Amino acid sequence: MDLINLSAHELNGFIKSKEVSVLDIAQDYAQRIESVDEKINAFITFDKNVFFSKAKEIDAYIRSGNEIFDFTGIPVAIKDNICTKGVRTTCASRILSSYISVYDATVIKKLNAQHFLMVGKANMDEFAMGSSNENSSFGAVRNPWNLDYVPGGSSGGPAASVAASEVPCSLGSDTGGSIRQPASLCGVVGMKPTYGRVSRYGLIAFASSLDQIGPFTRDIKDCAALLEAISGYDEFDSTSINTNVPRYKSFLNSDIKGMKVGIPKELMVKEIDLQVKESVENVLKMLEKSGAIVEEISLPSLEYALSVYYIIAPSEASSNLSRYDGVRYGYRNMDARTLREMYKKTRAEGFGPEVKRRIMIGTYCLSAGYYDAYYDKAQKVRTLIINDFKNAFSTYDVLISPTSPTTAFKIGDKVDDPLRMYLSDICTIPVNLAGIPAISLPAGISKTGLPIGVQVIGDLLREDNVLKIASAIESDVKWKIKPQI
Amino acid sequence: MENKTADLNNKYETVIGLETHVELSTETKMFCGCKLSFGEKPNTYTCPVCLGHPGSLPVVNKKAIESAVKIALALNCSISEHSIFHRKNYFYPDMPKNYQISQYDLPVGVGGYIDINMGNYVRKVKITRVHVEEDTGKLIHIGSTGRISEADYSIVDFNRAGTPLIEIVTDPDIKSPEEAKQYMITLRNTLLMLNVSDCSMEEGSIRSDANVSVKLTTTDKLGTRTEIKNLNSFKFLQKGLEYEVERQIDVLESGREVLQQTRHYDNKTQTTKVLRQKEEAHDYRYFPDPDLVPMKILPDWINEIKSALPELPGAREKRYKNSLGLSDYDSAFMANDFEISSYFEETLKHHNNAKSVCNWIMGDFSAFINKNQVTLKESKISPENLADLVKMIDRQEINSKIAKSVFEEMYDSGESPQEIILKKGLKQISDTGELEAIINEVILKNPDAVSQYKSGKVKAIGFLVGRIMAKTQGKANPQIVNEIIVKKLS
Numbered sequence: 001m002d003l004i005n006l007s008a009h010e011l012n013g014f015i016k017s018k019e020v021s022v023l024d025i026a027q028d029y030a031q032r033i034e035s036v037d038e039k040i041n042a043f044i045t046f047d048k049n050v051f052f053s054k055a056k057e058i059d060a061y062i063r064s065g066n067e068i069f070d071f072t073g074i075p076v077a078i079k080d081n082i083c084t085k086g087v088r089t090t091c092a093s094r095i096l097s098s099y100i101s102v103y104d105a106t107v108i109k110k111l112n113a114q115h116f117l118m119v120g121k122a123n124m125d126e127f128a129m130g131s132s133n134e135n136s137s138f139g140a141v142r143n144p145w146n147l148d149y150v151p152g153g154s155s156g157g158p159a160a161s162v163a164a165s166e167v168p169c170s171l172g173s174d175t176g177g178s179i180r181q182p183a184s185l186c187g188v189v190g191m192k193p194t195y196g197r198v199s200r201y202g203l204i205a206f207a208s209s210l211d212q213i214g215p216f217t218r219d220i221k222d223c224a225a226l227l228e229a230i231s232g233y234d235e236f237d238s239t240s241i242n243t244n245v246p247r248y249k250s251f252l253n254s255d256i257k258g259m260k261v262g263i264p265k266e267l268m269v270k271e272i273d274l275q276v277k278e279s280v281e282n283v284l285k286m287l288e289k290s291g292a293i294v295e296e297i298s299l300p301s302l303e304y305a306l307s308v309y310y311i312i313a314p315s316e317a318s319s320n321l322s323r324y325d326g327v328r329y330g331y332r333n334m335d336a337r338t339l340r341e342m343y344k345k346t347r348a349e350g351f352g353p354e355v356k357r358r359i360m361i362g363t364y365c366l367s368a369g370y371y372d373a374y375y376d377k378a379q380k381v382r383t384l385i386i387n388d389f390k391n392a393f394s395t396y397d398v399l400i401s402p403t404s405p406t407t408a409f410k411i412g413d414k415v416d417d418p419l420r421m422y423l424s425d426i427c428t429i430p431v432n433l434a435g436i437p438a439i440s441l442p443a444g445i446s447k448t449g450l451p452i453g454v455q456v457i458g459d460l461l462r463e464d465n466v467l468k469i470a471s472a473i474e475s476d477v478k479w480k481i482k483p484q485i
Numbered sequence: 486m487e488n489k490t491a492d493l494n495n496k497y498e499t500v501i502g503l504e505t506h507v508e509l510s511t512e513t514k515m516f517c518g519c520k521l522s523f524g525e526k527p528n529t530y531t532c533p534v535c536l537g538h539p540g541s542l543p544v545v546n547k548k549a550i551e552s553a554v555k556i557a558l559a560l561n562c563s564i565s566e567h568s569i570f571h572r573k574n575y576f577y578p579d580m581p582k583n584y585q586i587s588q589y590d591l592p593v594g595v596g597g598y599i600d601i602n603m604g605n606y607v608r609k610v611k612i613t614r615v616h617v618e619e620d621t622g623k624l625i626h627i628g629s630t631g632r633i634s635e636a637d638y639s640i641v642d643f644n645r646a647g648t649p650l651i652e653i654v655t656d657p658d659i660k661s662p663e664e665a666k667q668y669m670i671t672l673r674n675t676l677l678m679l680n681v682s683d684c685s686m687e688e689g690s691i692r693s694d695a696n697v698s699v700k701l702t703t704t705d706k707l708g709t710r711t712e713i714k715n716l717n718s719f720k721f722l723q724k725g726l727e728y729e730v731e732r733q734i735d736v737l738e739s740g741r742e743v744l745q746q747t748r749h750y751d752n753k754t755q756t757t758k759v760l761r762q763k764e765e766a767h768d769y770r771y772f773p774d775p776d777l778v779p780m781k782i783l784p785d786w787i788n789e790i791k792s793a794l795p796e797l798p799g800a801r802e803k804r805y806k807n808s809l810g811l812s813d814y815d816s817a818f819m820a821n822d823f824e825i826s827s828y829f830e831e832t833l834k835h836h837n838n839a840k841s842v843c844n845w846i847m848g849d850f851s852a853f854i855n856k857n858q859v860t861l862k863e864s865k866i867s868p869e870n871l872a873d874l875v876k877m878i879d880r881q882e883i884n885s886k887i888a889k890s891v892f893e894e895m896y897d898s899g900e901s902p903q904e905i906i907l908k909k910g911l912k913q914i915s916d917t918g919e920l921e922a923i924i925n926e927v928i929l930k931n932p933d934a935v936s937q938y939k940s941g942k943v944k945a946i947g948f949l950v951g952r953i954m955a956k957t958q959g960k961a962n963p964q965i966v967n968e969i970i971v972k973k974l975s
Contacts, residue, residue, distance in 0.1 A: 096539065099539070101533075200542065201540065207775075208775035209775035238543070238777050239775075318574075318770075339633065339639075367770060368770075
């Protein structure tokens, strides 16, 4: 059986019917990782022995007649900014290169309760800052569809590992598009839930008011299942929402007749690649054919989203990252002779250039005399963006746009031009600012053989609508080709 | 010299504002479930949250907010229904996150006041704000001087990190070091009555920084202020401020300018020294903590807390005066020190003679504890025992002279007055049969005094009574003795 090309729910079926053991699955995936990850570099930490002994443990659990949940024995890769007890969590940064967390993030606890099979810790842009996964102190991740191309970022490892069949699914985090953009560039499904739907406890913070953990999968059904598994109120996260978790799987294959789809013209910007535009338009035609009502709309304040984001996110980051000082854990420069020198050298040597750039931008924006003009103003514009979405959702069930203006770009292409790099997230950033849910799923393949993604955006806590539309799109455009590595 | 000082004191006015930090005595820390500790093994009362580990998040301790609301209400503040936490960003090794979660423009309480009884006048000190924050860890610098700049290395204990702190800031309404000290005493007693903090000065549970400046009496324009740190006792607070006021006047008198500085009070030299200049002031880059949602402090909850507030010193003083009939001075003395007041209240529960109990506490008891340098609470006399002693005097079971010696014995042994009286046979003799025998004997042995009395010298009876008291070691009930003698000699 070709286990590595099955989805999580298919694997789940075979585990339940006892046709395969978890160890069988682990062995096949380990073999796949060993044969391709040298090229992809999706993993920062993968320990085959730990992986196998965990698989055996789960097999024993199953043999004792215990309940088999959706993710019992399912291999899942975890982005390396999600804390895992006893397994190092590096954030792809030198400053945490040997940091081992003393606790499990809430999402890990939830998956552990289902006896999932953690594969390893997936590569990413350092502290989740980047759109190409080139900012990793553990080396760039390569796009499985073309190894000269980036997988997107910051969750490049989680996306590429799913695309390269190293895992059936993974967890990433999304602050400005860090799940959806790499999902788009790697041709997989990636979802950012409503802010507060999934606990952030144990997610190493980049920008606290924007960060959200979400799933990468091969199909919408797995996406719904994994979202269901990790969602829910957490008393350890004050920003988590205290409402019941719907049965997300139940919304798949729904009739979408009469559902209203808005196309924000501000997200169909001039920077959008022609092929990407065509793919999205094809998706819209198909939705109309299925009975959905598609209309172009305007959300004027989205024009400012990128500017607002690059004030709020670095501001929060500058404060969130100040704890990395060499005093309690992580990298410390041992030659420093004074406290100040230790701080300076530790941070100068521990952080990469993009992280430093954002710490400086954020520190500046929060400084006395600049706060009102930058941070405070940005918060006000953020409110306008939230209101624009609120207005749109009073009429429309979902909004649709490209996920990324382009397909994957070449490694090294944009590293020296941060502003061009930042434009990669122009369609995804407004969603984080508004705290609403959105998914990216495959919409086509470019002439050069690179995946194209489409983004479906829903109102607060309306993941159901997002999944309904995504499921309809998937049934139409799902392609059978796989990347050849 | 005396005159010169007096002249200068008339020429200048002192302006003081205080910032007081109070450690709350909640069960757990401000943003995590760790228990509060003091003097435990370093770094044992910690968790990922209070150690600032990556990925950990704060959750507000509701009990701490309740205490903050109590304090704000007791200080006559209005409570902000919408209150938020900010991050105060600065690097220091005792700060696990390198930012402190504190409050900035929306604190729990604003715009209050507290009346400070200065004996011959009352100073109303306005309270600018009452806000909640978290405490830092503790640094120990290993090296000859104990200062960070000269240390070989430093070690840090995070047990205290995350302890709930309340900051209480006054307007610049305090006009002298004495008023500052009295403010601290009154504030501390108020907090003790509220039962929100142990307010231990030695353990640093309550500590103040002072902003102080002097200005010419003839102008409204405030002078340049300095901030004084390390004023860790009532005495240091007063001494430190006295030194600083004098220093600032000297600077101005010599034609120089007072510089805006942060200064450190050194108790050894009783002087203040520069810690940092204004230019070195931090930019804390305050912004709302995105990990915490805005707090809604609802009117129902505020009213609930308000109705459960205990009687505060001001109200207590009035009650002592109006209901218990104590003098102004006595009322203030009994109401304005938490320990004395608690002792007084407890004693009254057992014997309701306020004036008498008050006299004992202010008189003999105070003299004893002052002499032995202990506190009321530390003394061996329980409120119940003191009540019993006063009760026995009121019932004329012992006279005041014996009471004093019983009190001494109580103070030394901690025994109850009943035990002591029984053990030493000090119970007053009121049995007329027993007394008559003694009186007869004294009359027989002192014919001179008897004849003097009979010839009209009424005073001679005092001599006879004295003889009887001596014979009974003071235990005879003097009133009954008097009655019997008069009857026998008439």
